[in-house]
Amino acid sequence: MGSMEQLEIKETKIQVRHHNVITNARHELSAVQLDIYFMMLSRLKPGDSKDTKYIISVKEIEELTGRQWNYQQLREATAGLIGKVFEIEEEDGLLQVAMMSSAKYLKGQGRIQLSIAEDLKPYLVDLKNNFTSFQLFCVLSMTSKYAKWLYVQFSRWKDLGAMTFEVEQLRYRLNLKDPSGKAPEQYKQWGQFKDYVLEPAIRQINEVSDLRVAYAVTEKKGKSIHKLTFTIKMVSHVQTVIPFESEELDREAAQLKGRLRDIGILDTNLINKILNSTELRKKANKCLYDISLRRKDIINPGGYFRTTLGI
Structure with missing residues (x-):
């Protein structure tokens, strides 16, 4: 079955569900880390135990995103995810929790086995009534990490049709501003923020997702832009459906x-x-692994495979 045939198996749109508390958390992730994270979320099911492992296919990520990640990039990305800390405001205090507890690269299979930190799993698995749903394909189609994060936010508010952000709050959430003040602020000027972060992200969301977003300045303090209001409309979006x-x-x-x-x-x-x-x-899997290791030495992989398996 070819890749396009695989992508057309399902007739219903598959959605990833993302707990609102996690959506609100501030975190800095690279594009490849976001791709791995969203793929992992797609594997979650209600009733998963604390020991459940989630397996993602590197080839599947590449087919969905149109981007290729080499082994070193993936290894650095998962190591970073294990070290990333979510800060989540709970009723009785601030929870700091690693977003992933382990990653194992399955030899010769092109797959990664992931496990989620136990303290984080209730927010991702026991979704109940407090969750955000968004289409994984849309998120993975976006190359901008700012577009990915903003799309998640806009998905939360799509039923109401609008949301308002203070610009400083938005900079903080997008990790452009360090709350401790230790790291220099990125895209500090409004013109830079608008031209290099905000408008490219919105343009990408409008091009590849099921949302159409526009924004307007709704409050100023002196000459500074203080608040932005985003209008959000859902559209019927014909797209490849992912199994x-x-x-x-x-x-x-x-x-x-x-x-x-x-x-x-x-x-x-x-x-x-x-x-x-x-x-x-x-x-077959063992033989295919051997072939991948000895690709230069095996002139006829198909013949080698048949001979090795005796078929």
Whole structure:
């Protein structure tokens, strides 16, 4: 099954649900970290236990985003996520919690196994009535980390149609301003902030998402811009639908099928024979891993695969 066929399996739009308290938290994440984080969120299900592991496919991220991340970039990104701290205001105090507790790169599979910090999981899994939903495909299609974060905010308020931010509050949330004052403020001048952060982000949201956003200055203090009001409209947006909710075995089968076709194994009967046998799947994955390590030495990967498996 080709990548486009895989992307068209589902007929309903898959949404990621994001707890409002997490949405409000201030954090600094790179584009690749946001991609990994949103993919991880798509795997969450109500009733997940504290020991649940979440597996994401590097190839799937690349297909959705149109960007390629090398191993070192991914490794640095997940290490950074483990070290990132969410600060969440709770009723009885301030909670500081790591947003991810571990990441394991599954050898030869192009997949990452992630686990979520136990203290954070109630905010992500036990969603109940206090959550924000947004379409993962839209977020992953955005290249600007500011667009990603703003889209999450706008999704919270889309039913009301408007939201107001103080400019200083917005700078703080976008991590352009260090509350401790230790780091220099980025895009300090209004013109810089508007030209390099705000308008490019809104333009990208309007181009690739199901929202149409505009803004107006609604309050000044002297000559300084103090408050912005954003108007938010939902539109019918035709987009590729992503099969995030397929069962894990189905995802593995689709990935294995794609890897077999990459080495020239196109016989449908042979592919189905492998997919329907747990033992053959294990042998196939091991052989494909060997091929990836010895790519330069193996002239005919398809022939090597058939010979190794004896089929």
